[in-house]
Amino acid sequence: MYIMTDISGKKPRRVTLKMIAEQTGFTINTVSHALNGKSDISARTTEIIKRKAQEMGYINDMTASALRSGFTKTIALILPNVANPFWAVLIKGINLELYRAGYTSLIMDTDENSHLEYRAVQSAISRKVDGIIICPNQLDTKAIQLIEKHRIPYIFLGRKFEDFPANYVIWDDENGGFLATSYLLSLGKRKILFLNGPRHISSSAERFRGYCRALASYQIPYDPALVAETTISAAGDNNDLLQILKQDLDFDAIFAFSDFIAWEIMVLLPKLKQVDISQIPIIGFDDIQSDLRLPLPFTTIGADKTLEVRQVVQSLLKIIKDPDSDTCYQIIMPTHLVFHNQPEGWAAPH
DNA sequence: GATGAACCTGCACCGATACT
DNA sequence: AGTATCGGTGCAGGTTCATC
Numbered sequence: 001m002y003i004m005t006d007i008s009g010k011k012p013r014r015v016t017l018k019m020i021a022e023q024t025g026f027t028i029n030t031v032s033h034a035l036n037g038k039s040d041i042s043a044r045t046t047e048i049i050k051r052k053a054q055e056m057g058y059i060n061d062m063t064a065s066a067l068r069s070g071f072t073k074t075i076a077l078i079l080p081n082v083a084n085p086f087w088a089v090l091i092k093g094i095n096l097e098l099y100r101a102g103y104t105s106l107i108m109d110t111d112e113n114s115h116l117e118y119r120a121v122q123s124a125i126s127r128k129v130d131g132i133i134i135c136p137n138q139l140d141t142k143a144i145q146l147i148e149k150h151r152i153p154y155i156f157l158g159r160k161f162e163d164f165p166a167n168y169v170i171w172d173d174e175n176g177g178f179l180a181t182s183y184l185l186s187l188g189k190r191k192i193l194f195l196n197g198p199r200h201i202s203s204s205a206e207r208f209r210g211y212c213r214a215l216a217s218y219q220i221p222y223d224p225a226l227v228a229e230t231t232i233s234a235a236g237d238n239n240d241l242l243q244i245l246k247q248d249l250d251f252d253a254i255f256a257f258s259d260f261i262a263w264e265i266m267v268l269l270p271k272l273k274q275v276d277i278s279q280i281p282i283i284g285f286d287d288i289q290s291d292l293r294l295p296l297p298f299t300t301i302g303a304d305k306t307l308e309v310r311q312v313v314q315s316l317l318k319i320i321k322d323p324d325s326d327t328c329y330q331i332i333m334p335t336h337l338v339f340h341n342q343p344e345g346w347a348a349p350h
Numbered sequence: 351g352a353t354g355a356a357c358c359t360g361c362a363c364c365g366a367t368a369c370t
Numbered sequence: 371a372g373t374a375t376c377g378g379t380g381c382a383g384g385t386t387c388a389t390c
Contacts, residue, residue, distance in 0.1 A: 016377060027359050032378060040357060064377030067364045 015058040024052050066128055076106045076124035078134040084260050089291040093309035101317055110137055117143040125150050131316045133157050138200050153319040157312050159202045167329040169312040173203045176301040176335035177210020180255045180283045183337055185218045187281055189253035194227045197257040226251060245272050259284035259300055289340045302338040
Protein backbone atom coordinates (compact mmCIF):
# COMPACT_ATOMS: atom_id res chain seq x y z
CA MET A 1 0.00 0.00 0.00
CA TYR A 2 1.30 3.40 -1.03
CA ILE A 3 0.87 6.08 1.65
CA MET A 4 1.39 9.60 0.36
CA THR A 5 2.10 12.47 2.73
CA ASP A 6 1.77 16.21 2.28
CA ILE A 7 4.69 18.66 2.54
CA SER A 8 4.59 18.70 6.35
CA GLY A 9 4.82 14.92 6.25
CA LYS A 10 1.79 14.49 8.51
CA LYS A 11 -1.47 13.67 6.80
CA PRO A 12 -1.71 10.58 4.61
CA ARG A 13 -3.15 11.55 1.24
CA ARG A 14 -5.20 9.42 -1.08
CA VAL A 15 -3.55 8.35 -4.31
CA THR A 16 -4.61 10.39 -7.36
CA LEU A 17 -4.17 10.07 -11.11
CA LYS A 18 -1.56 12.82 -10.88
CA MET A 19 0.59 10.69 -8.56
CA ILE A 20 0.31 7.68 -10.86
CA ALA A 21 1.18 9.91 -13.81
CA GLU A 22 4.30 11.14 -12.00
CA GLN A 23 5.32 7.59 -11.13
CA THR A 24 4.78 6.16 -14.63
CA GLY A 25 5.87 9.11 -16.76
CA PHE A 26 2.55 9.34 -18.64
CA THR A 27 0.10 12.23 -18.44
CA ILE A 28 -2.94 12.32 -16.19
CA ASN A 29 -5.19 11.80 -19.21
CA THR A 30 -3.35 8.73 -20.36
CA VAL A 31 -3.58 7.30 -16.85
CA SER A 32 -7.30 8.05 -16.74
CA HIS A 33 -7.92 6.45 -20.13
CA ALA A 34 -5.84 3.38 -19.30
CA LEU A 35 -7.59 2.81 -15.98
CA ASN A 36 -10.95 3.18 -17.69
CA GLY A 37 -10.01 0.62 -20.32
CA LYS A 38 -10.27 3.06 -23.23
CA SER A 39 -9.22 1.53 -26.55
CA ASP A 40 -6.92 4.39 -27.52
CA ILE A 41 -4.24 3.30 -25.06
CA SER A 42 -1.89 0.46 -25.97
CA ALA A 43 -2.11 -2.79 -24.05
CA ARG A 44 1.46 -2.36 -22.84
CA THR A 45 0.83 1.16 -21.47
CA THR A 46 -2.45 0.06 -19.90
CA GLU A 47 -0.67 -2.83 -18.20
CA ILE A 48 2.07 -0.57 -16.78
CA ILE A 49 -0.43 2.00 -15.50
CA LYS A 50 -2.81 -0.55 -14.02
CA ARG A 51 0.00 -2.36 -12.23
CA LYS A 52 1.31 0.89 -10.74
CA ALA A 53 -2.21 1.97 -9.73
CA GLN A 54 -2.74 -1.32 -7.94
CA GLU A 55 0.64 -1.11 -6.28
CA MET A 56 -0.14 2.41 -5.03
CA GLY A 57 -3.62 1.42 -3.89
CA TYR A 58 -5.46 3.80 -6.18
CA ILE A 59 -9.24 4.09 -5.72
CA ASN A 60 -11.19 6.21 -8.17
CA ASP A 61 -12.61 9.44 -6.73
CA MET A 62 -16.25 9.14 -7.74
CA THR A 63 -17.15 12.72 -6.82
CA ALA A 64 -14.43 14.11 -9.06
CA SER A 65 -15.42 11.71 -11.81
CA ALA A 66 -19.05 12.79 -11.53
CA LEU A 67 -18.04 16.43 -11.53
CA ARG A 68 -16.74 16.17 -15.04
CA SER A 69 -18.76 13.33 -16.57
CA GLY A 70 -22.08 14.26 -14.99
CA PHE A 71 -22.68 10.63 -14.00
CA THR A 72 -22.24 9.13 -10.53
CA LYS A 73 -23.13 5.56 -11.50
CA THR A 74 -25.57 5.59 -8.59
CA ILE A 75 -29.28 4.73 -8.64
CA ALA A 76 -31.62 5.78 -5.83
CA LEU A 77 -34.03 3.13 -4.64
CA ILE A 78 -36.90 4.85 -2.84
CA LEU A 79 -39.26 2.33 -1.25
CA PRO A 80 -42.14 2.41 1.22
CA ASN A 81 -41.06 -0.22 3.72
CA VAL A 82 -37.72 -2.04 3.55
CA ALA A 83 -38.68 -3.99 6.69
CA ASN A 84 -41.21 -5.90 4.60
CA PRO A 85 -39.41 -9.02 3.27
CA PHE A 86 -41.11 -8.44 -0.08
CA TRP A 87 -39.10 -5.27 -0.58
CA ALA A 88 -35.97 -6.81 0.93
CA VAL A 89 -36.08 -9.52 -1.73
CA LEU A 90 -36.53 -6.98 -4.51
CA ILE A 91 -33.71 -4.78 -3.14
CA LYS A 92 -31.35 -7.75 -3.19
CA GLY A 93 -32.24 -8.53 -6.79
CA ILE A 94 -32.04 -4.92 -7.93
CA ASN A 95 -28.66 -4.47 -6.22
CA LEU A 96 -27.26 -7.48 -8.03
CA GLU A 97 -28.63 -6.30 -11.38
CA LEU A 98 -27.21 -2.81 -10.82
CA TYR A 99 -23.83 -4.20 -9.75
CA ARG A 100 -23.63 -6.19 -12.99
CA ALA A 101 -24.24 -2.98 -14.91
CA GLY A 102 -21.52 -1.10 -12.98
CA TYR A 103 -23.88 0.84 -10.73
CA THR A 104 -24.37 1.08 -6.98
CA SER A 105 -27.62 1.81 -5.20
CA LEU A 106 -28.73 4.32 -2.62
CA ILE A 107 -31.59 2.78 -0.63
CA MET A 108 -34.12 5.01 1.13
CA ASP A 109 -37.25 4.15 3.11
CA THR A 110 -40.28 6.48 3.00
CA ASP A 111 -42.55 4.55 5.36
CA GLU A 112 -45.50 5.56 3.13
CA ASN A 113 -44.91 9.13 4.31
CA SER A 114 -45.05 12.08 1.88
CA HIS A 115 -42.59 14.21 3.80
CA LEU A 116 -40.03 11.38 3.96
CA GLU A 117 -40.59 10.61 0.29
CA TYR A 118 -39.94 14.24 -0.66
CA ARG A 119 -36.82 14.30 1.53
CA ALA A 120 -35.60 11.07 -0.07
CA VAL A 121 -35.97 12.55 -3.55
CA GLN A 122 -34.20 15.75 -2.47
CA SER A 123 -31.38 13.66 -1.05
CA ALA A 124 -31.12 11.60 -4.23
CA ILE A 125 -30.97 14.74 -6.38
CA SER A 126 -28.36 16.38 -4.13
CA ARG A 127 -26.21 13.27 -4.50
CA LYS A 128 -26.56 13.52 -8.27
CA VAL A 129 -27.93 10.01 -8.77
CA ASP A 130 -28.19 8.96 -12.42
CA GLY A 131 -31.70 7.59 -11.97
CA ILE A 132 -34.42 6.75 -9.48
CA ILE A 133 -36.46 3.61 -8.92
CA ILE A 134 -39.42 4.62 -6.77
CA CYS A 135 -42.50 2.99 -5.32
CA PRO A 136 -44.57 6.15 -4.70
CA ASN A 137 -46.81 6.48 -1.65
CA GLN A 138 -49.42 8.13 -3.92
CA LEU A 139 -50.69 10.46 -1.20
CA ASP A 140 -49.53 13.33 -3.38
CA THR A 141 -47.22 13.92 -6.35
CA LYS A 142 -44.84 16.50 -4.85
CA ALA A 143 -41.87 14.15 -4.86
CA ILE A 144 -42.58 13.04 -8.42
CA GLN A 145 -42.91 16.64 -9.56
CA LEU A 146 -39.51 17.33 -8.01
CA ILE A 147 -37.96 14.45 -9.96
CA GLU A 148 -39.61 15.71 -13.15
CA LYS A 149 -38.44 19.28 -12.51
CA HIS A 150 -34.83 18.11 -12.21
CA ARG A 151 -35.21 15.87 -15.24
CA ILE A 152 -33.86 12.79 -13.42
CA PRO A 153 -34.65 9.54 -15.26
CA TYR A 154 -37.00 7.46 -13.10
CA ILE A 155 -39.29 4.49 -13.13
CA PHE A 156 -42.12 3.43 -10.85
CA LEU A 157 -41.95 0.03 -9.22
CA GLY A 158 -45.11 -1.70 -8.01
CA ARG A 159 -47.43 1.28 -8.39
CA LYS A 160 -48.54 3.70 -11.08
CA PHE A 161 -50.51 6.90 -11.44
CA GLU A 162 -53.61 6.78 -13.63
CA ASP A 163 -53.51 10.43 -14.56
CA PHE A 164 -50.07 10.92 -16.01
CA PRO A 165 -47.95 8.79 -18.31
CA ALA A 166 -44.75 7.45 -16.78
CA ASN A 167 -42.52 4.43 -16.95
CA TYR A 168 -43.40 1.61 -14.61
CA VAL A 169 -43.02 -2.07 -13.80
CA ILE A 170 -46.01 -3.37 -11.86
CA TRP A 171 -47.78 -6.64 -11.19
CA ASP A 172 -51.09 -7.52 -12.78
CA ASP A 173 -52.86 -6.70 -9.51
CA GLU A 174 -56.35 -6.85 -10.95
CA ASN A 175 -55.78 -10.41 -12.12
CA GLY A 176 -54.10 -11.21 -8.78
CA GLY A 177 -57.17 -9.98 -6.90
CA PHE A 178 -59.39 -12.01 -9.21
CA LEU A 179 -57.33 -15.20 -8.80
CA ALA A 180 -57.13 -14.88 -5.00
CA THR A 181 -60.86 -14.31 -4.59
CA SER A 182 -61.80 -16.97 -7.15
CA TYR A 183 -59.64 -19.47 -5.29
CA LEU A 184 -61.48 -18.84 -2.00
CA LEU A 185 -64.82 -19.02 -3.82
CA SER A 186 -63.79 -22.32 -5.40
CA LEU A 187 -63.38 -23.70 -1.86
CA GLY A 188 -67.06 -23.01 -1.30
CA LYS A 189 -66.50 -19.85 0.74
CA ARG A 190 -69.00 -17.04 0.12
CA LYS A 191 -68.25 -14.40 2.76
CA ILE A 192 -64.75 -13.28 1.88
CA LEU A 193 -63.24 -10.57 4.04
CA PHE A 194 -60.87 -8.46 1.94
CA LEU A 195 -58.27 -6.68 4.07
CA ASN A 196 -56.96 -4.31 1.47
CA GLY A 197 -54.32 -1.60 1.53
CA PRO A 198 -55.31 2.07 1.27
CA ARG A 199 -57.44 2.62 -1.85
CA HIS A 200 -55.35 5.61 -3.06
CA ILE A 201 -52.58 3.11 -3.82
CA SER A 202 -52.96 1.82 -7.37
CA SER A 203 -52.21 -1.81 -6.44
CA SER A 204 -54.96 -1.73 -3.77
CA ALA A 205 -57.46 -0.27 -6.20
CA GLU A 206 -56.59 -2.88 -8.83
CA ARG A 207 -56.80 -5.79 -6.38
CA PHE A 208 -60.19 -4.49 -5.24
CA ARG A 209 -61.32 -4.45 -8.86
CA GLY A 210 -60.22 -8.09 -9.20
CA TYR A 211 -62.03 -8.98 -5.97
CA CYS A 212 -65.29 -7.49 -7.28
CA ARG A 213 -64.91 -9.17 -10.67
CA ALA A 214 -64.48 -12.58 -9.03
CA LEU A 215 -67.57 -12.07 -6.85
CA ALA A 216 -69.54 -11.09 -9.93
CA SER A 217 -68.36 -14.16 -11.82
CA TYR A 218 -69.83 -16.28 -8.99
CA GLN A 219 -72.94 -14.05 -8.91
CA ILE A 220 -72.27 -13.09 -5.31
CA PRO A 221 -73.40 -9.58 -4.34
CA TYR A 222 -70.69 -7.20 -3.20
CA ASP A 223 -70.89 -6.47 0.53
CA PRO A 224 -69.01 -3.27 1.49
CA ALA A 225 -68.90 -4.42 5.12
CA LEU A 226 -66.50 -7.18 4.07
CA VAL A 227 -63.91 -4.82 2.59
CA ALA A 228 -61.61 -2.91 4.93
CA GLU A 229 -58.48 -0.85 4.47
CA THR A 230 -55.48 -1.30 6.73
CA THR A 231 -52.19 0.52 7.23
CA ILE A 232 -49.24 -0.90 5.36
CA SER A 233 -46.44 1.32 6.68
CA ALA A 234 -43.55 -0.03 8.75
CA ALA A 235 -44.16 2.41 11.60
CA GLY A 236 -47.84 1.53 11.91
CA ASP A 237 -48.64 -1.03 14.56
CA ASN A 238 -51.35 -3.62 14.20
CA ASN A 239 -53.91 -1.23 15.63
CA ASP A 240 -56.25 -0.78 12.70
CA LEU A 241 -55.93 -4.43 11.71
CA LEU A 242 -56.74 -5.26 15.31
CA GLN A 243 -59.81 -2.99 15.26
CA ILE A 244 -61.07 -4.55 12.04
CA LEU A 245 -60.69 -8.09 13.33
CA LYS A 246 -62.32 -7.16 16.65
CA GLN A 247 -65.48 -6.11 14.83
CA ASP A 248 -68.31 -8.55 14.71
CA LEU A 249 -67.89 -9.33 11.05
CA ASP A 250 -69.37 -12.44 9.53
CA PHE A 251 -66.76 -13.96 7.22
CA ASP A 252 -65.60 -17.45 6.26
CA ALA A 253 -62.35 -16.64 4.38
CA ILE A 254 -59.82 -13.81 4.18
CA PHE A 255 -57.98 -12.24 1.27
CA ALA A 256 -55.12 -10.10 2.60
CA PHE A 257 -53.44 -7.26 0.71
CA SER A 258 -50.00 -8.76 1.39
CA ASP A 259 -48.36 -11.84 2.85
CA PHE A 260 -47.13 -9.60 5.65
CA ILE A 261 -50.72 -8.71 6.60
CA ALA A 262 -51.86 -12.33 6.12
CA TRP A 263 -49.27 -13.49 8.63
CA GLU A 264 -50.37 -10.83 11.11
CA ILE A 265 -53.94 -12.05 10.73
CA MET A 266 -52.85 -15.65 11.34
CA VAL A 267 -51.30 -14.53 14.63
CA LEU A 268 -54.05 -12.12 15.74
CA LEU A 269 -57.20 -13.99 14.77
CA PRO A 270 -56.91 -16.97 17.18
CA LYS A 271 -56.14 -14.52 20.01
CA LEU A 272 -59.22 -12.39 19.31
CA LYS A 273 -61.88 -14.91 18.41
CA GLN A 274 -62.81 -18.41 19.39
CA VAL A 275 -62.34 -19.70 15.89
CA ASP A 276 -60.66 -22.68 14.33
CA ILE A 277 -58.17 -20.92 12.07
CA SER A 278 -57.84 -24.05 9.93
CA GLN A 279 -61.47 -23.55 8.89
CA ILE A 280 -60.85 -20.00 7.65
CA PRO A 281 -58.70 -20.08 4.54
CA ILE A 282 -56.41 -17.04 4.25
CA ILE A 283 -54.69 -16.00 1.05
CA GLY A 284 -51.92 -13.44 0.86
CA PHE A 285 -50.25 -11.49 -1.92
CA ASP A 286 -46.54 -11.07 -2.87
CA ASP A 287 -45.32 -14.68 -2.60
CA ILE A 288 -42.53 -13.91 -0.16
CA GLN A 289 -42.17 -17.58 0.69
CA SER A 290 -40.71 -18.47 -2.68
CA ASP A 291 -37.71 -16.39 -1.68
CA LEU A 292 -37.57 -16.96 2.09
CA ARG A 293 -38.44 -20.68 1.97
CA LEU A 294 -40.45 -20.72 5.19
CA PRO A 295 -42.02 -24.06 6.14
CA LEU A 296 -45.55 -22.58 6.50
CA PRO A 297 -48.49 -23.99 4.59
CA PHE A 298 -49.61 -20.88 2.75
CA THR A 299 -51.43 -19.75 -0.37
CA THR A 300 -50.59 -16.51 -2.07
CA ILE A 301 -50.34 -14.62 -5.34
CA GLY A 302 -46.95 -14.42 -7.01
CA ALA A 303 -45.12 -13.14 -10.06
CA ASP A 304 -41.66 -13.67 -11.55
CA LYS A 305 -39.57 -11.37 -9.30
CA THR A 306 -36.29 -12.18 -11.06
CA LEU A 307 -37.77 -10.98 -14.33
CA GLU A 308 -39.41 -8.00 -12.60
CA VAL A 309 -36.06 -6.86 -11.17
CA ARG A 310 -34.35 -7.24 -14.54
CA GLN A 311 -37.13 -5.33 -16.30
CA VAL A 312 -37.06 -2.39 -13.90
CA VAL A 313 -33.27 -2.02 -13.93
CA GLN A 314 -32.81 -2.54 -17.66
CA SER A 315 -35.66 -0.14 -18.49
CA LEU A 316 -34.20 2.56 -16.24
CA LEU A 317 -30.71 2.13 -17.72
CA LYS A 318 -32.17 2.53 -21.20
CA ILE A 319 -33.93 5.73 -20.10
CA ILE A 320 -30.65 7.04 -18.63
CA LYS A 321 -28.80 6.20 -21.83
CA ASP A 322 -31.36 7.89 -24.05
CA PRO A 323 -33.33 10.38 -21.94
CA ASP A 324 -34.95 12.04 -24.96
CA SER A 325 -36.35 8.83 -26.36
CA ASP A 326 -40.13 8.61 -26.73
CA THR A 327 -40.10 4.96 -25.69
CA CYS A 328 -42.40 4.38 -22.73
CA TYR A 329 -41.69 1.39 -20.51
CA GLN A 330 -44.99 0.23 -19.04
CA ILE A 331 -44.51 -3.37 -18.01
CA ILE A 332 -47.17 -5.47 -16.29
CA MET A 333 -45.92 -8.71 -14.73
CA PRO A 334 -48.36 -11.65 -14.99
CA THR A 335 -49.61 -12.92 -11.63
CA HIS A 336 -50.50 -16.47 -10.59
CA LEU A 337 -51.63 -18.53 -7.62
CA VAL A 338 -48.91 -20.12 -5.50
CA PHE A 339 -49.45 -22.96 -3.03
CA HIS A 340 -46.77 -23.55 -0.39
CA ASN A 341 -46.26 -26.66 1.75
CA GLN A 342 -49.83 -27.92 1.48
CA PRO A 343 -50.67 -31.09 3.45
CA GLU A 344 -50.15 -34.45 1.75
CA GLY A 345 -53.01 -35.51 -0.48
CA TRP A 346 -54.09 -31.92 -0.84
CA ALA A 347 -54.85 -30.73 -4.34
CA ALA A 348 -55.22 -27.20 -5.59
CA PRO A 349 -58.69 -26.53 -6.95
CA HIS A 350 -58.98 -25.85 -10.65
C1' DG B 351 6.50 11.82 -49.40
C1' DA B 352 1.60 10.85 -48.55
C1' DT B 353 -1.60 8.60 -45.85
C1' DG B 354 -3.89 6.76 -41.96
C1' DA B 355 -4.09 4.33 -37.71
C1' DA B 356 -2.49 4.06 -33.10
C1' DC B 357 -1.22 6.32 -29.25
C1' DC B 358 -0.77 10.02 -26.32
C1' DT B 359 -1.27 15.02 -24.66
C1' DG B 360 -3.31 19.68 -23.59
C1' DC B 361 -7.12 22.45 -22.67
C1' DA B 362 -11.29 23.40 -20.66
C1' DC B 363 -14.56 22.35 -17.58
C1' DC B 364 -17.60 20.33 -13.81
C1' DG B 365 -19.59 22.50 -8.58
C1' DA B 366 -18.61 23.58 -3.99
C1' DT B 367 -15.69 25.80 -1.02
C1' DA B 368 -11.66 28.11 0.82
C1' DC B 369 -8.93 31.82 0.18
C1' DT B 370 -7.50 36.57 -1.24
C1' DA C 371 -16.55 39.79 -5.45
C1' DG C 372 -13.24 37.40 -7.76
C1' DT C 373 -9.98 33.59 -7.99
C1' DA C 374 -7.84 29.21 -6.97
C1' DT C 375 -8.35 24.59 -5.81
C1' DC C 376 -9.74 19.78 -5.69
C1' DG C 377 -9.61 15.04 -9.12
C1' DG C 378 -11.14 13.36 -13.12
C1' DT C 379 -12.90 13.30 -17.99
C1' DG C 380 -14.61 14.79 -22.92
C1' DC C 381 -12.88 16.40 -26.89
C1' DA C 382 -9.73 18.13 -30.17
C1' DG C 383 -5.43 17.86 -31.85
C1' DG C 384 -0.37 16.53 -31.96
C1' DT C 385 3.21 12.91 -32.53
C1' DT C 386 4.93 8.58 -33.97
C1' DC C 387 5.22 4.76 -36.84
C1' DA C 388 4.05 1.44 -40.43
C1' DT C 389 2.67 0.86 -45.06
C1' DC C 390 2.28 1.92 -49.80
